[in-house]
Amino acid sequence: MTVTLVTRDEARLAFSCAEGQNVLAAAEAAGLYPPAMCHEGSCGLCQAHVLEGGYEMGPHTASALPAGPGGVLLCRCLPQGDLTVQLPCTDAQVGRHQIPVREAVIEAMGPAGAGAVALTLRLKPDAAAGVGADFVPGQYMELAIPGTDIRRAYSLANLPNWDGRLDFIIRLLPGGAFSTWLGERAAVGDALTVRGPLGHFVLDESSPRPRCLVGGGCGMAPILSMLRHMAEFQDSTPVHLIYGANREDELLTVELDELRATLPQLGVTLSVWHPAPGWAGFTGTAAQALEVHLAEAAESPDIYVCGPPKMLDAVIAVARERAVPEAQIYAERVQS
Known part of the structure; x- marks a missing residue:
């Protein structure tokens, strides 16, 4: 057929x-x-x-x-x-080239906020690809559980590099196959295969419009990669980050402090849905924070959103209600 x-x-x-x-x-x-x-x-x-x-x-x-x-x-x-x-x-x-599959080893792993792991892999030298990690900020890799055909896709949080380094922020989902392996059995030095890079959730660098980047949960990984790319190339495009979380302990604040120092035009809204008493940031969802930002914006920005499905759908709904053109909305769901 x-x-x-x-x-x-x-x-x-x-x-x-x-x-x-x-x-x-x-x-x-x-x-x-x-x-x-x-x-x-x-x-x-x-x-x-x-x-x-x-x-x-x-x-x-x-x-x-x-x-x-x-x-x-x-x-x-x-x-x-x-x-x-x-x-x-x-x-x-629509890609036309076979997606590379390479071997990597776990170089480091540790907590990244509540219920998440920061995972660093190092690619092994490859006859065709060399040693470097070549990708576009915003793309993702598929990681395979050693000894199985089970693969899960995770966005890269770092920048392309000649050292073969791949950084991920992975939420541990109860009962999840990869989460169980990562949380209970994985160790530094373990080998696994990676397939990629994949995905088209990348910055439109030809656009003259301001950018609004909205991230939630592990959807912050590609957002961080994009912001680091802007900082590395001294991109002066106005940019505002909306970072949503259910609780304060889910926020990754160290990276944001570093980005503020290297991207002077970066505005940041930390949005917590259920904060503890004394919270000084925005109280509410990422979608509600976006609604406030768009109401105050002089023009409709390009919106890049990555996060869990419910968050992503709510953010897109707000953008449409505020008449942001579809061509200016870039979205990628993370596995939940």
């Missing part, structure tokens, strides 16, 4: 799909890599809409599905015949 992907700019990408094979797997087998993350029907990054043809959906998280008729997740969509699928991305956002 044949699957045809139709991009937002009307490119048509056709490939064969075997019986029982999902659309994402078939696309990747054909050398096409649409935006995707978890490959398990939970993150929602591979959302699309079927235009023509029959299909079945494998196990998935209902909240990850896009709204509207024919809404599917490519990683769980099983064609029952020829299928035509509308993608929300452009042709340029």
